[in-house]
Amino acid sequence: RRLSVMDIAVKNVDTREYDMMDSDDFYSYHGGMIAAVKAFKGKSPRSYIGDSSDPERTKVRTAEEEAKYVFRARVLNPRWIKSMQRHGYKGAGDISRMVDIAFGWDATAEVLEDWMYEELAKKYALDKNMQEWFKEVNPYALQNITERLLEAIKRGMWQAEEKMKKELQKIYLDIEGILEENQGGGKVK
Template sequence: WKRRADFAEAYLVWGSYAYGAGEEGRAERGLFEERLRSVQAVIQNQDNREHDLLDSDDYYQFEGGMAAAAEQLAGARPSIYHNDHSKPEKPVIRSLEEEIGRVVRGRVVNPKWIAGVMRHGYKGAAEIAATVDYLFAFAAT
């Protein structure tokens, strides 16, 4: 990728298929673009504490990809939120920036987490590298 628009294009190419009522992946890019032009907020719901948004590529692909596509089509970047539903009786809504900050403080720069993954040698190093990659991907999208 060279420009942010490249992320938008990737999201549109891979995500613009319709499913349901006998449809198993019909290309509907025009309809998808039409819907994305009206997006004002991107919201990711998470219902567990086993994972966070910096240990899987799914989060930046969805949140970052959708935000990039909506911005490309509408000319304005939507707000991005992360909904923590790990306690269903008391969900917490944070901005993407707040959620990334929470994860960085709670895990990424936590000396106990770092020491724990270091005990696993190359696998621990790969986990740290993946976390940095996912953080970079959010910054890029």
């Protein structure tokens, strides 16, 4: 009942060592609170994320603004992507997990815009070099990324063009075939 009168959800972050796309805890409780209020009230509360990593220059952004900031600063940053690639299997898994977390944020708090899904797809699923890297080091990560992007389309969270949907479906089926072919300890080709 108290949730039906809630107007604002706020989360403060006091470090830039991690961000909203690093941990599912963040969207579980902050995004979950937003979803719960929406369920009781019929509309989402305003949602803010405070950045007090520099106490002399604190900032407050909406959850949507913070998601855009994190996407531009890290998620789509070529240097970050290269750093993940240096970690092979683990880096691929971390990228896959980040896509899960972005999806979780959108499912609970509706913070992703179509361009963000589009960029995730282009950077991590459609890029031929990334596909080859994922297939070599952790094909399950590529399978999960494409599956999550397709789920976003299916659930109406992303209004992707039909061409994009078909490309993702093809990648998903290709990687699924590779994984099935290599069951039993075979090496991915």
